[in-house]
Amino acid sequence: MAKINENFLKLQAGYLFPEINRRVCAFKAKNPDAKIISLGIGDVTQPLPPAIIEAMQRAVDEMAAADTLHGYGPEQGYDFLIEAIIENDYISRGVDLDLSEVFISDGSKCDTGNIQEIFGQDNIVAITDPSYPVYVDSNVMAGRTGSANKNGQYDKIVYMPCTAENNFIPEPPPMSVDIIYLCFPNNPTGAVATKEILAKWVDFARTSKAIILFDAAYEAFITDPDIPHSIYEIDRAKEVAIEFRSFSKTAGFTGIRCAFTVVPKELGAYASDGRAVEVNPLWNRRHCTKFNGTSYVSQVAATAVYTGEGKKQTKRIIDLYMNNAATIRESLAKLGYRVYGGVNAPYLWMKTPDGFTSWDFFDTLLQRANVVGTPGAGFGPSGEGYFRLTAFARPTDVKEAMQRIARSV
């Protein structure tokens, strides 16, 4: 008799974005003429820049000839991409990495979800609340939590509330924790962490022998020169942190798929007998066993992001999205809403009007303005009373969405 993994039965409602999609489809079925504008899931709308398309086309041509065909590549990724990443994203910021510390993958969603597999079941996991749902759900699936309470919080997870009162930046928890998920620039709140804040976390992790899982998928949207892009800009962070990066939002790769994870050689965790163990070989082993590498075409495309033209062209698109963010911020502020984020991040986090839960506000906006956002409660209990909008729509749609909101709410 086949038995299921009962941890899956502990999961709350369906995964957030399919659930939103389900509600939007139901609305469309009843209102087929409604022109819906999505500021919901953070999916890109601008075409890939020419430098990337040209590189992909060349790679596709190579795949069309027996002499230049690429079959399985190295599971960890091609050196040409890893070298470009190290040179442009790290050495330029004073961080030295070895080729074997960077693992190319097909997405940060998979990497942030899978990484917990290499850590023991009995680790205490600390997660910001609200957070990207993958951090919590992947630990529930793995059996590292108890059941959820009526607020949707799982037993054994240490939730670190992020609210307007703490500027959406949590303090290290008072109790001992082993694995800490941090995401800056933050999804969903748009908050960013200064060097001082990250240094506090690195200190905490070093003292507690904990590991920080640092999701930096939105670093390309940082506009303030004083905000660190990598946790490794902090002294000794390599001893305690794994960093996740993605080309999805940086260069419009949501449909192409390419990301990477940095697991430094200095990073150690402990076996049950107290022996220190290097984490890098464990991730390497897991990666090689369960993953056959990101496609050659995607990796060539990602490498083109780092060429002179690639950098200029991707920067133009990021600027366009950040202009959208400014439009949303200013328009909602004029309407009297309290809006956070959207300055160093493509996400805006607004307080819902009095008397509206975040799902009430979702339904109201959908019905009255035909605009889709993401209810804050979908990111965790402390997201209740907030609503997330993304800056990834087309500029004309953003303006139209703001006009409709002004007319309707």
Ligand code: MLT
């Ligand atoms: C989001 O909207 O939070 C992201 O696009 C989801 C993702 O990157 O998986």
